[in-house]
Amino acid sequence: MTWSLLVHALEQGLVFSIMALGVFITFQILNFPDLTVDGSFPLGAAISAKIIFAGGDPFIAVIWAMFGGVLAGGLTAFFHTRLKFTNLLSGILTMTLLYSVNLRIMGKSNIPLLGKVTILEVIQSWFPQLSSDQLTPVLFLFVVFSVKFLLDYFLGTEIGMAIRATGDNEQMIRSLGVDTSGTKIIGLCLSNGLVALSGSLFAQYSGFADVGMGIGTIVSGLASVIIGRSLIRNRGSINWMTVSVIIGSIIYRTTVMVALRYGYRLGFQPGDLKLISVLLVVISLTFPSFRGKIKTIILNNGSNGVENE
Amino acid sequence: MLKLINIHKCFAKGTSHETNALRGIKININEGDFLTVIGSNGAGKSTLLNIIAGTILPDKGRVRINGQDVTNKEEHFRARFIGRVFQDPLMGTAPSMTIEENLALSIKRFGRGLNLGLNKLNREYFRNKLAQLELGLEDMITKKVSLLSGGQRQALTVLMATMFDPKILLLDEHTASLDPEISKKIQSITQDIVQEKRLTTIMVTHNMQEALRYGNRTIMMDRGRIILDVSGAERENITIDYLLKQFSKLRKEDYIEDELVLV
Ligand SMILES: Nc1ncnc2c1ncn2[C@@H]1O[C@H](COP(=O)(O)OP(=O)(O)O)[C@@H](O)[C@H]1O
Numbered sequence: 001m002t003w004s005l006l007v008h009a010l011e012q013g014l015v016f017s018i019m020a021l022g023v024f025i026t027f028q029i030l031n032f033p034d035l036t037v038d039g040s041f042p043l044g045a046a047i048s049a050k051i052i053f054a055g056g057d058p059f060i061a062v063i064w065a066m067f068g069g070v071l072a073g074g075l076t077a078f079f080h081t082r083l084k085f086t087n088l089l090s091g092i093l094t095m096t097l098l099y100s101v102n103l104r105i106m107g108k109s110n111i112p113l114l115g116k117v118t119i120l121e122v123i124q125s126w127f128p129q130l131s132s133d134q135l136t137p138v139l140f141l142f143v144v145f146s147v148k149f150l151l152d153y154f155l156g157t158e159i160g161m162a163i164r165a166t167g168d169n170e171q172m173i174r175s176l177g178v179d180t181s182g183t184k185i186i187g188l189c190l191s192n193g194l195v196a197l198s199g200s201l202f203a204q205y206s207g208f209a210d211v212g213m214g215i216g217t218i219v220s221g222l223a224s225v226i227i228g229r230s231l232i233r234n235r236g237s238i239n240w241m242t243v244s245v246i247i248g249s250i251i252y253r254t255t256v257m258v259a260l261r262y263g264y265r266l267g268f269q270p271g272d273l274k275l276i277s278v279l280l281v282v283i284s285l286t287f288p289s290f291r292g293k294i295k296t297i298i299l300n301n302g303s304n305g306v307e308n309e
Numbered sequence: 310m311l312k313l314i315n316i317h318k319c320f321a322k323g324t325s326h327e328t329n330a331l332r333g334i335k336i337n338i339n340e341g342d343f344l345t346v347i348g349s350n351g352a353g354k355s356t357l358l359n360i361i362a363g364t365i366l367p368d369k370g371r372v373r374i375n376g377q378d379v380t381n382k383e384e385h386f387r388a389r390f391i392g393r394v395f396q397d398p399l400m401g402t403a404p405s406m407t408i409e410e411n412l413a414l415s416i417k418r419f420g421r422g423l424n425l426g427l428n429k430l431n432r433e434y435f436r437n438k439l440a441q442l443e444l445g446l447e448d449m450i451t452k453k454v455s456l457l458s459g460g461q462r463q464a465l466t467v468l469m470a471t472m473f474d475p476k477i478l479l480l481d482e483h484t485a486s487l488d489p490e491i492s493k494k495i496q497s498i499t500q501d502i503v504q505e506k507r508l509t510t511i512m513v514t515h516n517m518q519e520a521l522r523y524g525n526r527t528i529m530m531d532r533g534r535i536i537l538d539v540s541g542a543e544r545e546n547i548t549i550d551y552l553l554k555q556f557s558k559l560r561k562e563d564y565i566e567d568e569l570v571l572v
C-alpha cells in the first residue's frame with residue numbers, strides 16, 4: 001500500500017464525509033430515509049462546475065451549489081409534508097428530476113475543470129510555500145471540522161433539539177409545541193445543502209463534474225454512517241456521532257480504494273466499484289454480530305470448540 | 310375555560326369497521342376544575358382527549374379553549390395551552406436523548422430559536438425539579454431516557470407536561486401500565502404538581518376509587534356519550550358500588566338494544 005494512495009483516500013474520505021454528515025442528519029437524526037442525495041450531490045458539482053468553467057469566483061460557486069442543495073431538500077420536504085407522499089417516494093422524485101436539472105445546468109453530460117481556477121488553486125496561491133499534497137488534506141480537514149462543529153452546535157440549539165426529537169418521537173414533540181413539518185423541512189434542507197457542498201468540493205478536487213457522478217452516493221453515505229456507528233456503539237452524544245461519521249467515511253474510502261487498486265487479484269474490475277460499496281454496506285451492517293461471532297469462536301476454542309449460545 | 314360543543318367523531322366511515330367513537334359530546338370545564346373520566350374500553354375517552362389536544366379533528370362540533378376557538382388549530386399550536394401524559398410510558402419522552410435534553414425540550418412551547426437548549430442555569434433548575442420526585446433521577450441527568458424504567462419515564466413525562474404551566478393538563482390512564490407501587494408514586498407526584506400549580510386537569514382512569522378520590526367532578530362515558538356527570542354534594546354521596554351498578558345497567562340496556570336489533 002503506497003503513501004500516496006492513503007493520502008488520496010484521506011482526502012476523498014474527508015470530502016465525502018460532508019455528504020455523509022448530510023446522510024447522518026436525515027437517516028439517523030430525522031429518521032427520514034432521504035434518497036434526494038443521489039441527485040443533490042451532482043447538483044452541487046454541476047452548479048459549481050458551470051460557474052467555474054465560465055471563469056466565475058469559485059467561492060461564490062460553492063455558495064450557489066449549497067443553495068441549490070437546500071432547494072432540492074426543500075422540494076423533497078414539500079412533496080412529503082404538503083403533498084403527503086411517503087418519504088421514500090418524495091426523495092426518489094426529487095432525485096430523478098434532478099438528473100434532468102443537472103443536465104440542463106451543465107448543458108452537456110460532463111464539464112472538465114482542468115486548468116480552471118478552483119478554490120484549491122486560489123488557496124494554494126495564498127500558501128506558495130506548501131505543496132498541494134500538503135495543503136489539500138489540511139484544507140479539507142479544516143473545512144470538515146468547521147462543518148462538524150457548526151453542526152454539533154446547531155443540533156444543541158432549541159431548534160436543533162426539536163429536529164432530533166422529531167426523529168426520535170414525533171408524537172411527543174408535537175405535543176410539546178413543535179411543528180414537525182417545519183423541523184423536517186429544516187433537516188432536509190440542511191442535509192442536502194451539505195451534500196451539495198460535498199459535491200461542489202469533489203468536483204473541484206477531482207477536476208470535473210459528470211451527470212452520472214451521483215449514482216450510489218446514498219449507499220456510500222450510509223456505509224460511512226454505519227461503519228462509524230459500529231465504531232462508537234452506544235457512546236451516543238452528538239459530538240461523538242459526528243466524529244464517527246467522518247472516521248467512517250475515511251475508512252470506507254480507504255477500503256474502496258484499496259479494493260479497486262489491489263482487487264484485480266480477486267478478479268475485481270474498476271466497474272465493480274458500486275458492487276464493492278454495496279458489499280461494504282452489507283458487511284458493516286452485520287458487523288456487530290460478525291464481531292460477536294468471532295468472539296465466541298475464539299472463546300470456545302479455548303475450551304472445547306462447541307458453541308454454547 | 311374548556312368548552313366542547315356537540316363533538317362527533319366517526320372512524321373508518323363507510324367501511325365495515327365504522328366506529329362512532331364520539332356522539333355529541335357537550336361539556337364545559339371551568340378554570341381550576343379537576344375532572345375525572347371513567348368508562349369501559351372503547352367508550353371514547355382517549356378519543357376525547359385527542360380531540361381536545363388536536364391530535365385528531367372532529368367531524369362535527371367545536372372546541373374552545375379560554376374563549377378561543379381552536380377547532381381547526383393544529384396540535385402543535387394547541388400545545389401552548391395543553392400538557393399531556395399518555396398511557397404508554399414510551400410515548401411521552403424521546404428515548405435516544407438524555408433526561409436533561411428531554412426536559413429542555415419541554416420548557417418552551419413555541420418560539421424556539423438558535424439559543425442552546427441546555428445551559429448551566431436550566432440544568433440546575435432541572436436537577437432541583439428531578440430531586441423533588443425522589444426517584445434518584447437528578448443523578449442520571451445525562452443518561453439516555455431509553456435506560457429508564459416505565460415509572461421513571463412516566464414521572465419525567467409528568468414533569469415535562471407541566472414544566473410550562475399549561476392551561477389544561479390531560480392525563481390518559483397515565484399510571485395504568487405501571488406496577489401498583491410505582492403507580493401510586495406517579496399518582497402522588499401528579500397530584501402534588503396539579504395542586505401546587507392549580508392546573509385545570511382532565512384525568513382518565515379505569516380505577517373507580519381514584520375517579521372519586523381525586524378531583525371535583527366525575528363523568529362516565531359509554532359508547533361515545535357522556536352518561537353521568539356529577540360534582541359537588543351529589544358527587545360526595547356517590548359510592549363505587551353506585552358506579553358499578555351504573556355500568557351493569559348499561560350492559561343490560563346494551564343487551565336489550567341488541568335483541569331489538571335482532572328482532
Ligand atoms: N385511530 C382510530 N382508528 C379507528 N378506530 C379508532 C381509532 N381510535 C379509536 N378508535 C375506536 O374508537 C373507539 C373509542 O376508542 P378510544 O377513545 O380509544 O376508547 P377508550 O380510550 O375509552 O378505551 C374504539 O372502538 C376504538 O376502536
Ligand SMILES: [Mg+2]
Pocket residue numbers: 354355356
Ligand atoms: Mg383509552
